[in-house]
Amino acid sequence: MLKRKVFVDGVETPVGLTLWGLLRNRSDLELSCYEPFVHEGRVSRIDIAREADFAILCGNASSSLELLGHLHEGPRIIDTSGAYLSGGDVVCGLPEFFRENSALIREARVVGIPNAVASASISLLHPLFEAGYLAPRLPISIHAVQGYSALEASETRSRAETAARAERAVFRTLQTTSIDRELREIKRWTRPPQAIQLATSIGNFARGTAVHIPLFQSNLTPHHTLEDAYSLLERWYLDSCHVRVTRGATPADGIAVGEVSDTNILELYCLPGSSEESGLLAARLDNLGRGSARAAIQALNIMLDRRADFALDGCLQPECR
CATH class of the missing domain: 3.30.360.10 (Dihydrodipicolinate Reductase; domain 2)
Known part of the structure; x- marks a missing residue:
């Protein structure tokens, strides 16, 4: 199985920690994050993000906005920080927003997750x-x-x-x-x-x-x-x-x-x-589940062409019918 690379920015925050815990056992994903004690002086946060297929932004808005400025090409973005409000072409990350919204999320370059x-x-x-x-x-x-x-x-x-x-x-x-x-x-x-x-x-x-x-x-x-x-x-x-x-x-x-x-x-x-x-x-x-981390996973699943509810508890389980 081809693993898709997912970079989690702000993994040290409550949202980032929750999201990492929910994704870490997924066999279809390869997770990465920036660890200052490991990467400082060797590789930058921007470089790690650019190597990913998806970047999920969980830090504060100013830090996420700075990172977004370097990711005009490369990974698709799922933003839980609110940085997306600064402008650009963004799709609402709520699948239930309207009937066709899942199709828009599936093709989106940037998905914004409301808090x-x-x-x-x-x-x-x-x-x-x-x-x-x-x-x-x-x-x-x-x-x-x-x-x-x-x-x-x-x-x-x-x-x-x-x-x-x-x-x-x-x-x-x-x-x-x-x-x-x-x-x-x-x-x-x-x-x-x-x-x-x-x-x-x-x-x-x-x-x-x-x-x-x-x-x-x-x-x-x-x-x-x-x-x-x-x-x-x-x-x-x-x-x-x-x-x-x-x-x-x-x-x-x-x-x-x-x-x-x-x-x-x-x-x-x-x-x-x-x-x-x-x-x-x-x-x-x-607020750390449906209001951020799990909503981001819903969007990620749809962008991977999976059901929105796939493995939302952090482990593979029967999908909601």
Whole structure:
């Protein structure tokens, strides 16, 4: 079997470590990364990347953007860093974005992976924008809570540092500058005619993301109802192996983000509001899984002409039917 070469940039970050762990046992891939203690003075990060068939960017955006500047030819790119937002011809890395998106990913030179908050928000809003259900009059408000690993996506921390942080209460609201990437990704892939307002907080748990979007009848065009919007989301993701849509009352024990940790599952909820004129769209996903590493593997599988769900748990397993 011909092994395809995959360079993982930023392998020391939480996203990079998660992705490396999921790919390292794949017999169809040959992984590489830049190790300063091994390669410094002998070979550069750029040289290693150029030798690969695919480069998956897991570091911070500025570092990834610098690398991209040297990879105009060579490997195909899967970018989880957000560097792709600086411009260029990019395909959205969510296979469920629309029915033909897998075909675009398969042929793409550069695939951009939205982060967890953006992925959930896009998945909830894009079908409604695409079908013309949302009126352009009122802004859309998005509220998100993430685990503190979201702040460490481009950092390296020891186990002791991570454990110490886990014991502290770290619930806080991020400043506007901290959520610039999410807003840019949401706007890039939904192209909303109205304003998008986003508030993101960091909770005192390690990983996971919850997103809530209040939806009112006044947000919809005159010929559509909340029931229509919920039914559209059900139909849109009906054949998806990894996106689930649940309708009805909020679960009695709430929507716990920890229940989707270490999975590629994105769960969407269509919930009733306080009146017939209001509702709530909600989502939960693992920010290091579906929100980055596993989404990148989905894209890689499609670019290799495999099923999107192939070996997503890091080992060969029966594919989702």
